[in-house]
Amino acid sequence: MDKIWLSSPHMGGAEQRYVQEAFETNWVAPLGPNVNGFEKDLETYIKEGTWVACLSSGTSALHLALILSGVSNGDEVLCQSMTFSASANPITYQGAKPVFIDSELDTWNMCPIALEEAIKSSIKKGRKPKAIIVVHLYGMPAKMDEIIGISKKYEITLIEDAAEALGSEFRGQKCGTFGDFGILSFNGNKIITTSGGGALVCRSEEKKQKAIFLATQARDNAVHYQHSEIGYNYRMSNITAGIGRGQMEVLDKHIGYRRLNNEFYQNLFEKIEGITVFKEPNKDYFSNHWLSAIVIDESKVGFSREDLRLCLLEDSIESRPLWKPMHLQPVFRECDYYGESVAENLFKNGLCLPSGSNLSDNDRHRIKKSINKLLK
Numbered sequence: 587m588d589k590i591w592l593s594s595p596h597m598g599g600a601e602q603r604y605v606q607e608a609f610e611t612n613w614v615a616p617l618g619p620n621v622n623g624f625e626k627d628l629e630t631y632i633k634e635g636t637w638v639a640c641l642s643s644g645t646s647a648l649h650l651a652l653i654l655s656g657v658s659n660g661d662e663v664l665c666q667s668m669t670f671s672a673s674a675n676p677i678t679y680q681g682a683k684p685v686f687i688d689s690e691l692d693t694w695n696m697c698p699i700a701l702e703e704a705i706k707s708s709i710k711k712g713r714k715p716k717a718i719i720v721v722h723l724y725g726m727p728a729k730m731d732e733i734i735g736i737s738k739k740y741e742i743t744l745i746e747d748a749a750e751a752l753g754s755e756f757r758g759q760k761c762g763t764f765g766d767f768g769i770l771s772f773n774g775n776k777i778i779t780t781s782g783g784g785a786l787v788c789r790s791e792e793k794k795q796k797a798i799f800l801a802t803q804a805r806d807n808a809v810h811y812q813h814s815e816i817g818y819n820y821r822m823s824n825i826t827a828g829i830g831r832g833q834m835e836v837l838d839k840h841i842g843y844r845r846l847n848n849e850f851y852q853n854l855f856e857k858i859e860g861i862t863v864f865k866e867p868n869k870d871y872f873s874n875h876w877l878s879a880i881v882i883d884e885s886k887v888g889f890s891r892e893d894l895r896l897c898l899l900e901d902s903i904e905s906r907p908l909w910k911p912m913h914l915q916p917v918f919r920e921c922d923y924y925g926e927s928v929a930e931n932l933f934k935n936g937l938c939l940p941s942g943s944n945l946s947d948n949d950r951h952r953i954k955k956s957i958n959k960l961l962k
C-alpha cells in the first residue's frame with residue numbers, strides 16, 4: 587500500500603519550464619531572472635508595497651530579521667513556545683536569549699496576556715526585550731491586533747514567522763505583512779516548495795537591499811573583494827527560484843485543496859464528542875490550513891493521540907503530534923517561560939493529520955476507514 591504522507595510536495599506543472607529556462611540561459615547561480623521573478627510574484631501576492639528577499643531557507647530569513655532588528659549578544663527575544671525549533675534557533679545564533687511564551691486556545695499561537703506579562707517582568711529587571719517572534723502555526727493567523735498593539739505600546743520590534751502561513755489572512759491582510767519583518771519558508775513539506783528555500787518580507791526597499799547584502803557575504807562596493815561587515819551565504823539559487831515561480835501559479839488552488847481537507851476532517855469528527863478539529867475562531871481569520879490537526883480528549887473517546895497515530899501508521903498513514911513546545915525541549919531547558927499549560931496540553935493531546943493538497947478521494951477514504959476502526 588502507498589504511504590499517505592502528512593504533507594508532500596505537489597508540483598503544478600510549470601516548475602520545470604522555469605528551471606529549463608535557467609539552464610538554457612546558463613543562469614545556474616544564486617541570482618538571476620527566476621530569483622527576481624519569484625520575488626516580484628511574492629510581493630504582488632502578499633501585498634503591494636512590501637519588499638521580499640528570497641533566501642536559502644526560512645531559518646536564514648529569521649536569522650537576518652534578527653540581525654536587521656539589532657539583536658545581539660545577551661539580548662532577550664520573546665518567542666512563541668509552541669512552534670518548530672527553527673523559530674527559536676536563530677535567536678541563539680546571535681548570542682541572544684529566547685524567552686518562551688505560552689499559546690492561547692483560539693489560535694494555538696502566542697498568548698497576548700503572557701506576552702505582556704513577560705515584557706513587564708523583563709523591563710522590571712532592567713532588560714527590555716529586543717524583539718518578538720510570533721508564529722502563525724499550521725497556517726492559523728495569530729491574534730495580530732492584540733500582538734501588534736503590545737509591540738507598539740512597548741516599542742519592541744515584531745517579527746512574524748509565517749513559514750507555515752503563506753496565503754493565510756487576518757482581517758483580509760496576508761500573514762507576513764503585519765510585522766517589521768516577516769519570514770516565509772519553501773521547504774519540502776510547506777504549502778509551496780522550492781525543495782528548500784525561504785524569504786524575508788521587509789517594509790522598505792532599503793531593508794531588502796541590506797538583507798541581500800548580508801546574504802551575499804557583505805561585499806563592499808569595490809572591484810576587489812572588500813568587507814566591512816560579517817556576511818552570510820544565504821541567497822536563493824536561480825534554479826530553486828524557478829520551482830518557486832511555477833508553484834506560485836498553483837498556490838491559491840492548493841490552498842483551496844488544503845481547506846477542503848480541513849472540511850473533510852470537520853465532517854468526519856462532527857458527531858464525535860471528545861475530538862475537536864482545529865479551525866478558525868471567527869471570520870477575522872482565514873487559514874491556509876497547511877496542516878489539519880485535532881485535539882483528543884482521551885477520557886471521552888477512550889483512546890489517546892498516540893493510539894490513533896499507531897492505528898493510522900498500521901495502515902501506512904502518516905500523522906504527527908503537534909509541535910513539542912520549546913520550553914520543554916532539553917536544549918532550551920535554561921530559558922525563561924511565561925504562561926500556563928496551554929501549549930503543553932495541546933502537545934499532549936494533539937495530532938496533525940494528512941493534509942497535502944495532493945490527497946486523493948481514495949486517500950481520504952483510507953484515512954476515514956482507518957480512523958473508524960478506533961471510533962467504533
Ligand SMILES: *Cc1c(COP(=O)(O)O)cnc(C)c1O
Nearest residue numbers: 643644645670672673749771773
Ligand atoms: C519550516 C519552518 C521554519 C523554517 O523554515 P526552513 O525553510 O525549513 O528553514 C520556521 N518556522 C516554522 C514555524 C516552520 O514551520
